[in-house]
Amino acid sequence: MSPAGRRHPSNEATRRAVWRRSLDCKMAAPRSWALWSFCCCRLSRVMPGCRIPGLRSSWPRSPLGARPLSQEKRATETHFGFETVSEEEKGGKVYQVFESVAKKYDVMNDMMSLGIHRLWKDLLLWKMHPFPGTQLLDVAGGTGDIAFRFLNYVQAQHQRKQKRQLRAQQNLSWEEIAKKYQNEEDSLGGSHVMICDINREMLKIGRRKACAQGYKAGLDWVLGDAEELPFDDDKFDVYTIAFGIRNVTHIDRALQEAHRVLKPGGRFLCLEFSQVNNPLVSRLYDVYSFQVIPVLGEVIAGDWKSYQYLVESIRQFPSQEEFKEMIEDAGFQKVTYENLTSGIVAIHSGFKL
Amino acid sequence: MATLLRGALRPLRAFQGRGQPAADVPLRATSHGTGLLYPEHIPTSLLQKALLAAGSAVMALYDPYRHDMVAVLGETTGRRTLKFLRDQMKRDPEGAQILQERPRISMSTLDLEKLRSLPEGSFGCEYLRFLDVNRVSPDTRAPTRFVDDEELAYVIQRYREVHDMVHTLLGMPTNIPGEIVVKWFEAVQTGLPMCVLSALFGPIRLSAQSLQVLVSELIPWAVQNGRRAPCLLHLYYERRWEQPLRALRQELGITEPPVRVKDLV
Numbered sequence: 001m002s003p004a005g006r007r008h009p010s011n012e013a014t015r016r017a018v019w020r021r022s023l024d025c026k027m028a029a030p031r032s033w034a035l036w037s038f039c040c041c042r043l044s045r046v047m048p049g050c051r052i053p054g055l056r057s058s059w060p061r062s063p064l065g066a067r068p069l070s071q072e073k074r075a076t077e078t079h080f081g082f083e084t085v086s087e088e089e090k091g092g093k094v095y096q097v098f099e100s101v102a103k104k105y106d107v108m109n110d111m112m113s114l115g116i117h118r119l120w121k122d123l124l125l126w127k128m129h130p131f132p133g134t135q136l137l138d139v140a141g142g143t144g145d146i147a148f149r150f151l152n153y154v155q156a157q158h159q160r161k162q163k164r165q166l167r168a169q170q171n172l173s174w175e176e177i178a179k180k181y182q183n184e185e186d187s188l189g190g191s192h193v194m195i196c197d198i199n200r201e202m203l204k205i206g207r208r209k210a211c212a213q214g215y216k217a218g219l220d221w222v223l224g225d226a227e228e229l230p231f232d233d234d235k236f237d238v239y240t241i242a243f244g245i246r247n248v249t250h251i252d253r254a255l256q257e258a259h260r261v262l263k264p265g266g267r268f269l270c271l272e273f274s275q276v277n278n279p280l281v282s283r284l285y286d287v288y289s290f291q292v293i294p295v296l297g298e299v300i301a302g303d304w305k306s307y308q309y310l311v312e313s314i315r316q317f318p319s320q321e322e323f324k325e326m327i328e329d330a331g332f333q334k335v336t337y338e339n340l341t342s343g344i345v346a347i348h349s350g351f352k353l
Numbered sequence: 354m355a356t357l358l359r360g361a362l363r364p365l366r367a368f369q370g371r372g373q374p375a376a377d378v379p380l381r382a383t384s385h386g387t388g389l390l391y392p393e394h395i396p397t398s399l400l401q402k403a404l405l406a407a408g409s410a411v412m413a414l415y416d417p418y419r420h421d422m423v424a425v426l427g428e429t430t431g432r433r434t435l436k437f438l439r440d441q442m443k444r445d446p447e448g449a450q451i452l453q454e455r456p457r458i459s460m461s462t463l464d465l466e467k468l469r470s471l472p473e474g475s476f477g478c479e480y481l482r483f484l485d486v487n488r489v490s491p492d493t494r495a496p497t498r499f500v501d502d503e504e505l506a507y508v509i510q511r512y513r514e515v516h517d518m519v520h521t522l523l524g525m526p527t528n529i530p531g532e533i534v535v536k537w538f539e540a541v542q543t544g545l546p547m548c549v550l551s552a553l554f555g556p557i558r559l560s561a562q563s564l565q566v567l568v569s570e571l572i573p574w575a576v577q578n579g580r581r582a583p584c585l586l587h588l589y590y591e592r593r594w595e596q597p598l599r600a601l602r603q604e605l606g607i608t609e610p611p612v613r614v615k616d617l618v
Contacts, residue, residue: 291400299408302421304395304498 078249081312090249095199097306098142098247102201104301105143106209111296112307120345121242124271125149127338127347128238132158132189137236137261139226139254140244141195142202144209147219150193154218158189188218194236196224197244227253234263242271246317255330262352268332273314274323274339274346281342289314320346390503393496402429405499414554417529421495427547428499428509434545435505441584442508448587455507456591458491458514468594476601477594480521487527491517511586512543518590522602523575524610529555530563534575534610541579543586570611581606 078087085093101108109117124146130136132154138146165176197203203221210219224230226241226248239258248254258268276282289311297307318326320337323346327335332350339346388396397405406429413422442448456462468477484490494513500506516535523538525531533555540548556564582605593601602608 291398292404295401295404295408298405298425299412299422302419 079313079316081309081316087249093309094247094249097309098199099201100303101301101306102142102199102205105202105205106145108297108301108307111300112293116341120271120340121145121149123340124240124242124269124347125153127349128153128240128267128269130154130157130191130238132161132191134191134237135235136191136193136238136240137196137229137231138193139196139224139229139239139241139258140198140247141240141242142197142199142206144195144206144215144219146240146242147193147195147206148210148213148215151188151191151215151218154188154191158187158191161189186217191218193219194222194231195219196222196226196229198223198225227257229257229261231261233260235261236266237263238267238269240269240271243273245270245272246313251318252326252330255327255332259331259352264352266352268327268348268350268352270323270327270348272323272346272348273317273344274337275319275343277339277343281344285344320348323348390501391497391506393498394501394506395498396501397429397499402499405429410550413551414557417558420493423547423551424495424513425499426550427512427545428497430546430550431509432500432502432505434543435500435502435508438512438543438545438584438586439504439508442587445584445587447589448584451511451587451589452504452507456589457510458517458590460490460492463491471594474597474599475594476521476590476596476598479598480518480594483517483521487520489517489527508586512539512545515586515588515590518588519585521598522585522605522607523578529559530567530571533559533567534571537572537575538579541576542582542584566612574608574611578607 076087077084078090079085080090080093098105113120128150130150130153134150134154136147136150138150141147195203195206197206200223203223207221210216222230226244227250239262241254241258245251245254255268262268276285293311294304294308297310298304301307317323320339320343324335324337327348327350331352333353335348335350337346337348405425409422409425409429412419413426416422439452442452465481468481471477491514494510494516497506497510500509516539519535519539520527520531523535525534533552536548536552536555539545540552556567559567585605
């Protein structure tokens with residue numbers, strides 16, 4: 001990774017702010033050190049061959065080096081769609097958006113994506129390819145779409161495995177046969193999904209859906225913040241976050257938390273709106289996003305502003321490559337991404353090794 | 354449709370990739386404070402207005418309880434009519450005063466104590482009775498959002514706030530037949546496309562019996578009165594609370610309704 005050569009097309013200040021905060025998390029350097037290192041960094045840029053003692057070579061990730069003191073204040077501001085708000089405000093505003101859209105969330109998803117979001121989520125599960133026994137953490141999974149698909153998938157896998165075993169009858173043990181007669185066997189094969197969301201309304205809707213669709217076993221609902229997950233280290237096999245990470249105030253913290261709660265060998269999967277790579281599709285997508293989606297929001301849900309925020313927040317999210325680098329910074333390895341629908345949506349995947 | 358799309362695409366050409374939109378893209382940047390004509394204003398392009406008009410019309414028919422959809426339909430389709438109404442108001446002395454002083458009708462601006470103390474039969478007293486009996490409040494009116502002219506936004510807001518006064522003057526309750534009668538009256542008086550559409554398509558969901566009474570007696574009565582009376586937007590209602598309702602009706606040329614609308618479903 002070469003920080004010096006990286007270009008920030010626009011929104012320079014926000015990008016710098018994000019990088020500075022990611023440095024903050026790792027370094028927690030006292031001010032005097034920061035100031036000294038800032039001077040050293042300047043020197044080392046002027047005289048590239050100069051080795052300054054005490055300066056860790058892995059440290060200067062950002063072209064700016066240390067955080068200059070004067071820019072501290074700007075660093076506490078962030079974007080809310082195309083607005084600029086303080087970081088404390090953003091969480092509350094995002095909460096309000098999802099509180100008001102919760103009831104019509106699924107209907108609006110279908111309307112806005114013309115049902116294609118279902119395919120995207122199915123593709124995420126295919127990529128995940130979970131086997132029975134997987135422990136999944138679905139963050140920002142409010143209304144449960146990923147969780148339900150996961151349960152269906154592992155159940156189907158488990159049934160397939162059982163059928164295979166039945167065909168080769170002689171390999172079944174007495175315990176297994178007895179269990180079959182008692183119908184005690186867990187149809188999910190030990191798989192479990194923990195659905196975590198910061199928004200109470202979304203979880204309410206999700207629980208209602210689970211009851212209505214008959215999902216009783218293998219799932220739990222937890223109220224929690226992606227930046228500070230209420231789970232121990234090394235707990236889950238897979239961590240997913242579908243269409244949620246762009247609403248998080250500090251994406252780097254969420255990524256670090258993801259790294260923390262995954263077991264070694266665990267997989268991080270993120271399904272999120274991203275940058276369109278085709279210029280024609282991009283233009284049509286822009287027209288559709290900004291002209292049609294807020295209108296749909298107003299007509300169907302009576303809420304223009306939330307859907308305006310939604311399409312703006314998509315534009316504010318980093319590109320595929322930038323996000324890939326952010327995931328790598330959090331400590332994940334073998335990070336890849338796959339574009340869906342010309343890049344309207346991308347699935348990023350990384351492993352904790 | 355193609356011209357609408359082209360019109361919408363033109364400002365978007367300046368917007369490539371991500372980040373802040375260019376200065377000449379009014380749609381997104383201005384919905385966050387800069388360039389708003391009034392506090393609740395949401396600037397919209399022609400394409401968005403067309404989509405809103407179509408969508409709100411369908412939704413209003415599908416779900417009659419979505420009053421906000423009727424409001425949105427009025428805002429997106431009424432530009433020309435609102436200009437005409439505004440010019441008409443300017444020519445009338447009382448109307449011009451309203452445009453200048455911009456009175457608003459809400460629970461905070463109404464002096465409820467004073468209205469309650471007024472004598473029986475006065476306009477203010479009858480208006481309050483209408484609000485109590487039908488359990489409505491002037492605060493349930495949605496604010497104007499999609500009109501791109503600040504004065505016209507006030508005109509349509511005034512039209513909405515005066516709607517309850519029209520109910521009182523005509524003696525119509527807030528059930529569906531009552532609303533349709535008032536809409537016919539307002540359609541004749543103002544010519545707003547939203548009123549005309551509501552008047553024509555509102556009766557679709559009524560029973561045959563109510564429809565028959567409506568068509569044979571109430572609608573002709575409403576049209577007749579609408580033609581005879583001066584435009585009700587020109588009246589400065591806030592100065593006429595003490596005026597007896599009967600006298601006010603006589604002044605405007607409004608007769609008693611031929612049928613008790615409460616009996617209709």
